[in-house]
Amino acid sequence: MDIQYAIDQFMGDKNLQMLFLSVILTGLLCSLLSTFVVIKRMALAGTGIGGAALTGAFVGIALFPALNITEWRILAISGASAFSVALIIMSLKRFAAAWTDALLGVLVIGILVLWIISVLQWGVEIPDLTVYLIGSSRIMTDLDLYILSGATSLVFIIVLFCFKPLCAICIDADYAKVLGNRVGLLEFTFIGLLTATVLFSIYYVNYLFTVAMLIFPGLCGRLVSVQLRKMVFVSIILGVSSCVLSVFLSKAIIDWPSTIILVVIQLALAVLFFGSNRIRALNA
Amino acid sequence: MSDIELLSALNDDWFEEDIPPAEAVVLHGGCVKGSPDVILYDIDLRILEGECFGIVGPGGAGKTTLLHVILGLKHLSTGKVELFSSFPTSRLRRELSIGYLPQFTEIPQNVPATLMDYVLMGLRNVRGPFRRVTRMDMLYMENLLMALHLEHKINQPVGYFSPGDQHKIQIIRALAAEPNLLVLDEPFQRLDPQGRKVLVRLLADLQRRNNATIIITAQDGEPLTAICDNIACLNHSLLWITESDQINSEVWADPCNCIPIQDEGESDEMDEFESVSEERDSYAPHNHPIQFWR
Numbered sequence: 001m002d003i004q005y006a007i008d009q010f011m012g013d014k015n016l017q018m019l020f021l022s023v024i025l026t027g028l029l030c031s032l033l034s035t036f037v038v039i040k041r042m043a044l045a046g047t048g049i050g051g052a053a054l055t056g057a058f059v060g061i062a063l064f065p066a067l068n069i070t071e072w073r074i075l076a077i078s079g080a081s082a083f084s085v086a087l088i089i090m091s092l093k094r095f096a097a098a099w100t101d102a103l104l105g106v107l108v109i110g111i112l113v114l115w116i117i118s119v120l121q122w123g124v125e126i127p128d129l130t131v132y133l134i135g136s137s138r139i140m141t142d143l144d145l146y147i148l149s150g151a152t153s154l155v156f157i158i159v160l161f162c163f164k165p166l167c168a169i170c171i172d173a174d175y176a177k178v179l180g181n182r183v184g185l186l187e188f189t190f191i192g193l194l195t196a197t198v199l200f201s202i203y204y205v206n207y208l209f210t211v212a213m214l215i216f217p218g219l220c221g222r223l224v225s226v227q228l229r230k231m232v233f234v235s236i237i238l239g240v241s242s243c244v245l246s247v248f249l250s251k252a253i254i255d256w257p258s259t260i261i262l263v264v265i266q267l268a269l270a271v272l273f274f275g276s277n278r279i280r281a282l283n284a
Numbered sequence: 285m286s287d288i289e290l291l292s293a294l295n296d297d298w299f300e301e302d303i304p305p306a307e308a309v310v311l312h313g314g315c316v317k318g319s320p321d322v323i324l325y326d327i328d329l330r331i332l333e334g335e336c337f338g339i340v341g342p343g344g345a346g347k348t349t350l351l352h353v354i355l356g357l358k359h360l361s362t363g364k365v366e367l368f369s370s371f372p373t374s375r376l377r378r379e380l381s382i383g384y385l386p387q388f389t390e391i392p393q394n395v396p397a398t399l400m401d402y403v404l405m406g407l408r409n410v411r412g413p414f415r416r417v418t419r420m421d422m423l424y425m426e427n428l429l430m431a432l433h434l435e436h437k438i439n440q441p442v443g444y445f446s447p448g449d450q451h452k453i454q455i456i457r458a459l460a461a462e463p464n465l466l467v468l469d470e471p472f473q474r475l476d477p478q479g480r481k482v483l484v485r486l487l488a489d490l491q492r493r494n495n496a497t498i499i500i501t502a503q504d505g506e507p508l509t510a511i512c513d514n515i516a517c518l519n520h521s522l523l524w525i526t527e528s529d530q531i532n533s534e535v536w537a538d539p540c541n542c543i544p545i546q547d548e549g550e551s552d553e554m555d556e557f558e559s560v561s562e563e564r565d566s567y568a569p570h571n572h573p574i575q576f577w578r
Binding site: 039168170171172174175176177178179180181182222226227228231 | 357375376377378379382384386395397401441
């Protein structure tokens with residue numbers, strides 16, 4: 001496809017522009033928290049929270065059959081389900097025992113199975129599963145865009161205000177406590193932000209995008225730098241640019257879902273950074 | 285000298301003589317129950333502002349727990365603790381400038397920080413969320429790094445340093461904010477003789493400039509005599525407290541089984557302490573036979 005034609009098409013199509021903006025905003029949101037997710041070894045948490053959000057949504061549909069999946073009551077049930085699982089994960093992470101990671105894995109698999117069962121039981125039809133997994137469940141409106149922009153700004157402000165304490169608990173939580181940081185409250189705030197981010201990201205984009213964006217940018221940042229500030233910066237730059245590139249490639253060059261292209265791009269970047277990191281380590 | 289200057293000088297003398305130093309730490313009847321044993325038993329302790337206080341005792345005697353109680357990181361089962369006349373909460377710790385050296389554990393390799401990031405963490409509570417580190421802070425930090433020979437490694441990941449260097453880095457972090465209260469858990473354990481001298485010099489310097497209250501624990505009490513005003517021996521309960529110049533090297537051979545006694549009539553407090561300790565030791569969890577040493 002001609003790139004100029006694709007750009008012209010993009011400029012003339014408002015839906016496409018909305019989709020583009022929503023992907024950038026959710027990409028920004030996820031990649032901002034991604035570094036902390038990776039450093040705090042919570043990569044499975046995004047997967048579990050996302051699964052719980054979707055399970056909650058389908059349970060909501062079972063309870064209120066007349067409602068659409070985007071209605072606030074369904075969203076509330078979905079959010080409550082996601083937040084409860086987030087709290088369980090947070091409690092599990094406090095134990096340093098060998099079985100905690102295994103238990104976390106079992107919990108996440110259980111949630112995913114529950115989600116699939118809930119879709120089969122209460123979903124309208126089977127394709128719903130793929131829509132939530134790699135597609136987009138809704139057409140963006142101006143209001144959606146405002147809500148998403150507001151949520152992104154709010155999360156940014158909270159992270160900016162709590163950045164130093166968050167860094168402190170990532171580096172040495174015990175020392176952060178001695179300095180008077182409320183470690184429990186910060187952990188709670190972080191898990192709250194993560195749950196909100198996962199909910200927004202799943203509702204405005206999809207599940208696979210959310211999980212990928214919570215892991216890959218942070219991982220790449222971790223492989224590029226040893227400083228938290230630089231990691232967060234690299235994570236945001238890589239996250240947002242790969243979102244832009246994947247949407248563009250999906251609409252202009254390769255006729256694949258943009259989420260699949262995003263995962264392929266980020267996987268390639270992670271392999272590249274991992275390789276260069278190993279080479280640097282060997283040379284050192 | 286004019287009358288006003290004379291009056292002012294007299295007033296200064298009057299104030300200096302009459303205002304006693306405030307209490308930095310007060311512990312009254314402090315007990316911490318662990319499972320299954322008692323970790324701390326009936327601890328009465330008073331540390332004054334600007335004092336350097338040493339705590340000696342064998343491994344597992346409860347020294348770290350005592351420091352955690354003082355900092356408010358661990359709660360007492362019974363008894364009362366006050367830090368600068370307040371109950372030690374996270375808010376108080378934020379308001380005070382506190383330096384803390386935990387008992388040495390290796391820093392994991394995956395800690396996302398360079399040496400500089402790690403030591404700057406010591407400044408976080410005094411600099412607030414948006415304030416930047418000042419040039420003065422950096423100069424002081426550079427001096428500390430130079431004193432412990434780490435100045436040329438500031439950009440290296442902190443997890444990859446040797447255990448000895450990691451210990452020095454943690455000491456620098458504790459000193460970074462020029463704290464009013466400095467709590468050091470076994471700081472001399474991994475230091476070479478040169479490092480010990482440097483640390484003693486840095487602590488003396490901090491105490492002189494900042495009137496800092498310093499609490500240090502050690503298994504071997506000998507290095508403490510060079511810096512501490514008072515030293516206590518802890519083995520679950522406090523066995524003795526005395527001025528550091530009252531102790532000679534013999535006592536360090538077995539501090540838990542010797543009690544240094546001051547000359548008769550020199551201190552009423554000490555007599556009182558001995559009578560209390562006899563009563564208390566009759567029901568202490570670890571009742572050691574105690575030799576009195578003079």
